[in-house]
Amino acid sequence: MAGTYSQLYIQVVFAVKGRKNLISKEWRNELHKYISGIIKEKQQKPIIVNGVADHIHCFIGLKPTMPISDLVRDIKNNSSKFINERGFVEGKFQWQEGYGVFSYAHSQIDKVYNYILNQEEHHRKQTFKEEYLAFLKKFEVEHKEEFLFDWLE
Secondary structure, rough: OOOOOOOOEEEEEEEEEEHOOOOOOHHHHHHHHHHHHHHHHHHOOEEEEEEEOOOEEEEEEEEOOOOOOHHHHHHHHHHHHHHHHOOOOOOOOOEOOOOOOEEEOHHHHHHHHHHHHHHHOOOOOOHHHHHHHHHHHHHHOOHHHHHHOOOOO
């Protein structure tokens, strides 16, 4: 009997509701580890999870049995619950609706990994809005500006 084999790599990007700088350095690594655990629990491969105060990047080895929308929903729901249960922020923490997802070839793993690893350094030179719009342009994703994230200007 023939088996099914796949090798899919995706980067998922999502932001804090209102683009507030709520993800503190004090607990950021704990959040990234927790999100990696969610990805593993869903039988997917977390390659790297990293981000800055207002958004997260997840680089994932994806099995085709898992719809991306379900995986992202579970990551966002469970991680916001994690943040709220631990009282990491005043009030209720939420992620913005929506996300970006971009696919990569196996040969690009190291480059994407290093890009995500160095988010703080990267965002000293480029805003999240500039970064996100560059992704949409690079991947030729049709979009309407009014349906993108709420941007901090």
